[in-house]
Amino acid sequence: MPEGELCALFGPNGCGKTTLFKCCLRFLAFHQGSVVLNRRDVKSLRVEEIARQVAYVPQQHRPPFPFLVKEVVLMGRTPHLNGIFGAGAMDKQKAFDALRRLAIDHLADRPYNQLSNGQRQLVLIARAMAQETCLVVLDEPTSALDFNNQIRIWQVMREMAERGTTILACTHDPNHVAWFCDRMVVIQNGRIAAQGDPMEILNHRLLDTIYGGSCSVGQTGELKLVLPREVARRSALDLE
Template structure:
């Protein structure tokens, strides 16, 4: 569904992406994971034609994106940005309905079915009570949920999600990731950028790990989210443990490992992990 080949991009004389290549299969929930400044958002923008790469190509659904119009691309891929500052006080239902724009039919405009799809997207995320509230009066987390609903309403075979849970509380983070798994199970392809190693390890079918030097690992979470890979990008900060069948990434300072870096931690921080079973 997505094929990225040899993407290069510089901001002026500063190289950000150098020779990035990977593919994502249809119906796959793929995590794009890595530290700040490694170019994840820039890669998204190159794939979506917000930025023009210096070299390389991107194919979606078998066609080079450089040969697709913006209107055509909007029927193939939806996008949830890291942040969005609303310029006008649109109602939430209107913002979500904007996701239907690529499907509107000329002079006939918005159909009843388009409105139903928008409301269904809100209900899917359990935020239907926000429908008649001004979007620009919502909290950052609520706006993020609304943008996710808009992407769902757009009903494209592919979704690009840039830190879709960064402003959300834990309950809503889990809701968004579970929703992404459900959407992928329907056959849609999702590329989701995240800074949280646990999220990509728990929910993704596959994880692409990137650093400032490019892609350092690509494969299923149990292969890519391990201490060796995490040491490469976070310099001996993380420990990987198990709680039953679940793998958990935590700071080495909290794990109590000898020689670990020291970070402030409260008693509650230690209590959170005290029952985790440690396995070699």
């Protein structure tokens, strides 16, 4: 991936997006292919070295202990420290900045395991921001969020990419891909079915291949909009 790119990994349920992420991060062993991170094979890197370069936001996270939200976010600093107890004022400030950027600083002193799914998802994204890595990998980062927070997270990812962070996020929302991403990679049946600029490759033929004819792609000005086919028929959009 080019530096500073916001790329979406897209594909139907069960096509292997999470598995691919887990292989890239070495949570799962893989037997074919290779993963190269800043010109080095990840198999040759120690876990700490990977954590200094890649932050991961998992789809689900079951906390083992009632850590406070501010402690969970501070854990993002761990790869840069000599253990969590080495956290200094600057690390705490970075953790707080991430909480504030996501408008969840009011949750700082709440136990993480007493939060809603969406609140926990925001905390994990804040933890990844505090980690300050060159690559951030996010597994359906907006799946539990209200619409306002979905847009906030895509805007935050966009800003991070503009500042040079490379971002790989999987999502099931083709509109988010069209509105916010530089590139999309479509996985189907174990291989890359298509990849490129969403404005160029996101069309009804691609969606028919993935979803079997349930969607239409409309265009209004520079904006693409994916709608259920029946809804699209009722709209005044130019349909492909």
